[in-house]
Structures are given as C-alpha cells and as structure tokens.
Amino acid sequence: MATDRTSLQERLEALKRAETDSSAVLEDDKQDFKIESRMAQAESSLKKEVRSRGREEGEDAEAPSGPVGLDIGTSHVIVAQNERRYIKTTNQLNAFFTIPHSKFAKDILVKNDVFFFEQDGMYYIVGYSAENFANMFDTDTRRSIKQGLLCSDEKEGITVIQAIILSLIQKPKRFGEVLCFGIPGEPLDGIGSVTYHESIIKMFIARMGFSPISINEGMAVVLSELAEHDYTGIGISIGGGMCNVCLSYLSFPVLTYSIQIGGDYIDNSAGAVVGIPGTRVKAIKEKELSLVVKPKDRLTTALHIFYNELIQKLQKSMERVFSASNQIPMISKPIPIVLSGGSAMPDGFTDIFERSLAKVRLPVEISSVHLAEDPLNTTAKGALIMAMTEEVAE
C-alpha cells in the first residue's frame, strides 16, 4: 500500500488542522458559516449515501474533477467519485466477447450503441454488452482478469481492461489528480503476480494523467466500514475471482492475503454440475438466490453446496494464516469482521459465515460479523477515501 508511514489518522488530523485554520479566518471575517475542509469531506463521505449505477450503452465517460476511487474486480470495474451530497459510483462489467470482423456486424454494433473496439481482425465487445451477446449465443463471456489478477492466458487482457476503465473515466480535469485503485493481497497459493498486476494498472493510469496509488482491497473495506472501530478489524471482500482478507490495526494493514476462490468458482462449479454456462448461473444467482430458504432445485442445491465450501475454505485460511503469523499485535478488545463484495450479497450469507466461524480458532477475538452497507461498492468507496486523504497528505 502506498501510504508510507503516515497513518490515516495523522492525515485526517492534518485536515482537521486545516479546517481550524479556515475557521479562524472566517471568524476574523465575522462570517457565520464554515468551509467544509477536505478532512470533513473525507470523514463525512464515510456517512454519505452511495448512488450506484451501471454504465449505459452509448454513454460518454466522465472527466473527474477530484480524487477517484477505482475497484478493478474480476467481475466488475467500479469508479467512485465524491459528489457534494453523495458518493457516485459507476460500474461496468469486466467481461468481453469477440466476434469476427465484418462491415455488417460493425453497422449493427454502431447502430445499437454497443461498446466495442477493433483489434487483429476481431471486434471486442466489452462490458454489459458482452454479457448480452454471451447470453444470446448461450456461451460464457471472457475475462480480462481471472482470479483477481490480470489474466496471462488472455493476451488481450490489458487492452480490454484499459478499454473498460476508459469507458468509465476520461483524463482528469486537473492533471495529477489522485486515483486510488484496489489491489489484491498475495494469493496463498501463489498463482499470478500482484506486483505485475499493480504495475501494469499503475502505468496505464499514470499515462491517463492521474497520480495513481494503490490500496489492498481488504484494507479498502476497513476504511469504508470500520471508522467507528478506529479502523481496527478484519475486512473481507468476497468478489468474483477471489476473497481478500485484511486484518487492520489502527488503520495499518497488519496482515493481508487472498485466496483465489470467489463467485466465479461457485458459478462455474454449479454450472458444471447442472450443465449450464457459468454466465447464466451468475444471472440466476444474482436474481433469486437466498441461502436462508431451502434449495428448491438442482441448481440452488449446488449453489448452497459451493457457497458453504467457499465459506469453509475462507475461514480455514484465516485460521491458518492468522495463527501462523507473528505480525498480529495484542489486541485487548474483540474486533469486528466486515464482509463485502458481490458474492457476500445473497440473503443469509452473513449468518452462515458467523455460525461457521465458531468452528475455527482465531488468535483474535471477534466481536461481530456484519455485511457492508453497500457490498458491491465498498472497495471503490474505501479507495476513494484513501485517495482523498492521500491528496491532503501531499
């Protein structure tokens, strides 16, 4: 994480001082209002409502005029910006679909405002449009990111991810605007390189005119959700490709890691069992899966089974990693766990997680398990907060 040694708390206090200075000036001028400092903005943005929407076809990307938070997940790319009264997030599906080059196909794509680009004699349809095409052809979309990291077996991966980011944001209005993006923790199984993934994205974002910084995805969850706990607790992001875990103490990411299992694993495993594509399973899962009610058919039964497997693997990994670590400080009070990410959203997930937590032994006591306020946008919001405080530190 690019925070060096300055703690978040220190940065926030620097902002508070700036606010005090501003107040003093206003007092001199005998004005009875207060300028909202960036500190206040960063803190108040924790309480702001998040207004989220998908990028619409034919819609132009926005040129940001302030710090930006960016979550580059396996299944979605989400941009968060701080508006006056709310946090605005815009998301795009991180998927693509290719069709061969032809004038007729191009006309259709242009006419329907489909988001695509042309490369090596192929049309690359990206984002939500790709999902529509995949469903139409009853097949799966392709991913530029697999299991949380830039995909090595899709040579177009970098181009696609760049196109997706460009569909959401343009060059900033002010050169050098801070953009903070989430990066995964080192995978326990060691597949893929976080350093490579981070560097490639950083280079691209810097070329766009931003000052890029990165934050561990689990840490972003902590920043977004655990302010009331002094940023002490465990943040877990359960995404499409992986689960990211961060144990934070007073805003310092003491322990971070990831396991490469997530929503895609559940979709593909369940899909393989019942013989339908993972993309279709995903759509059904997002629409109607509840882990509270008993499974009603083969697909929901399979989904229940693989969800349980994911929870068990995640908790077992926490037991192993936390117990083996000598990094964890003595924490006198029990700490909370906050769950986020699209795969943590099905009804009943948090309760199952909490119940099965009793079966593992962790070296820290857990006070509560709760689901983030807006699980899909938590990482992007945390990255935005980081970007806002980083801008002040500069």
Next chain:
Amino acid sequence: MSVQVIIYSSDRIRGGILKEILRRVKIDALLLDNIMDVKSAISSHKPPVVIFDTVNSLKNEVAFLKKISSSVDECIVMLLGDVSIINSWRDHHQGGIRNRIFLPDPLDPEIIISKSRQILSDWQQDVLIQEDAGKEESNKEKTDKEESLDSVASSDSAAADEIATRIVNHKNHAGDKKSGAVDEKDAAYEKYAVDENYDIELLESELRQYLKLD
C-alpha cells in the same frame, strides 16, 4: 518541542503502529527505518525513550543497534522483537541492563504505552527536581549577591562620604571662592547613595565632576 521517543523499525507496519499508539496518548515520537538515521538522531538529541524494533532487521543492523544502545546510558531503551534476539541482547548487556526493557513478541501496544508513560513521567519528575535544585541554587546565589552588594553599597557610601569630605576639605583648603561646600557634599552623597550599582572609581570621577573639581 524535541521528540520524547525515537523509534527504529525496519518494518513499515509495526513502526507505523508504534508511532500511532504513542501519538494517540500524546507522546511525540520520531520513527526511523535506517540505523544511520537513528545514530545521527540520537547523537543530536537524546530522548528519554528509545524503542528498537528488531523485527525484519538484519544481523548487522541488530549488532549496530547494540552498539548504539551502549552509548545512550541516559535513555531507556525498549527492545522489541523475536525472543531469540531479545535473549541474545540480554546476554550482551549482562550486568548492565538497568536502562533496558525487553519486550519479546507479540507486539503489545498497551505495555509499550504504559512503560513509555511511566518512563516519561519519571523523567519529567527528574527534570522538575533538577529545575527545583537549580532554582534553589540560583536563589541562594541571588541572596548572596544581594548581601554582597549591600555590603559593597554600605562600604561604598562610607567611601563616598569620605571622598566627598576630602574633596570639600581640599576645596576649602584650596581657598575656593564658593560657599556652602558642605551642602554640595550632602547633595553628592544623596545622589549616589540611592544607586546600588556604582563603583568607587566612577563615584570619585563623577563626584569630582559634580563638584567641578576636574
């Protein structure tokens, strides 16, 4: 204000936590991750507490820290890290570990805070005692000086009186035309008697001037 605690840690997170927990209890700390910076910081200012976190440090760095710690007897050195390093340090300091606190892992923020607070409060008291002792000393010096000035003043007034008398006598003997020489002597005496800071030579010359003898 100069820092109360110097922290060395080559582990960014542990170092950050150490600084943060002290900051939260309003203890001003400087965090360094380079042993040469530690050396130069300590040589320019010896804080009451020095914390050496040896986690992730190289063997040579630990050896260097041992060396530095021997040169800061006036500071309390808190040593954190793996138990094996702590033990080797303990052996190194056998017989002279009065100012060393050994805190093997896991990192315990509460103990570090309580120890630091205790040391700083003791240190503050020492400073106050030293200040009191200094004040007493300076009060005593002041009293002595005043007494000595009083005695000088008194002997000086006598001398001035004598000089004035002699000068006036001299004037009379010289057949000065001026009358009321005794009044002039009194005036001169009155002028200088109120001033504690005169010296006799100055008095003589000024008296001469006053009496227009020069």
